[in-house]
Amino acid sequence: MAGLSPKTPIPTEITVHQQSRVLEVAFSDGARFRIPFELMRVYSPSAEVQGHGPGQEVLQTGKRSVQITGLEPVGHYAVRPQFSDGHDSGLFTWDYLYQLGEQQTQLWADYEARLAAAGLSRDADMAAPAPAGGHGCASHTHH
Numbered sequence: 222m223a224g225l226s227p228k229t230p231i232p233t234e235i236t237v238h239q240q241s242r243v244l245e246v247a248f249s250d251g252a253r254f255r256i257p258f259e260l261m262r263v264y265s266p267s268a269e270v271q272g273h274g275p276g277q278e279v280l281q282t283g284k285r286s287v288q289i290t291g292l293e294p295v296g297h298y299a300v301r302p303q304f305s306d307g308h309d310s311g312l313f314t315w316d317y318l319y320q321l322g323e324q325q326t327q328l329w330a331d332y333e334a335r336l337a338a339a340g341l342s343r344d345a346d347m348a349a350p351a352p353a354g355g356h357g358c359a360s361h362t363h364h
Contacts, residue, residue, distance in 0.1 A: 231315050235300065237289050244289065244302075246318055254322025259343075262287045262304050263332055264321060265311035280335055282345040 230248035237244055243255040263270070263281040272278050284306070291303035295312055303309040313321075321328065336342060 229316055230319060232318070235292070237292055239288060242286070242288065244292075244318075246322060248315075248319060252319070252322070254319075254325070256318065256321050256325060258287050258289050258304070259284045260321060260325055260328060260332075261289075261302065261311075261313065262306070262308065264328060265308060266313065266317055267308070267311040269308065269310055280339055280341070281347065282336070282341050282343065283347050285343050 230250040230252065232246050233249055234247040235244065236246075238255075241255075242258045244258065244261060245253065245255050247253045262284045265271075265281075270279055270281060288305035289302045290305050291309075293301045293303070295301050299312045299314040300318075301309060301312055333343075336345075
């Protein structure tokens, strides 16, 4: 199965907490993580977010209040969350959920640094992709 090795801890419990907007995941090795929906959404493993290669990642903004409206199991190795903004193409393998939980402090720091470098905030509206050959300029966003 994709992304699984015999050493991969598997979830023993997955709970969607709508009010606090976190996915709580308990793993077979005893680890338990509370992963914010926003973190899951901005680090979705989908091509829509990650691009099709290094350097093609699409910086996600405006996801602070995103909800998970559904959670679909995929085989015995992943879940596919449906987010309230319509995004539903990310397959979160057990490995990836574990990594998000274990590394969330560093991932938040990386996300905040990328936002700052782009002159954006977590609450900025998602900019529409610039047309091919066009110039994506943050000073022209509409509020």
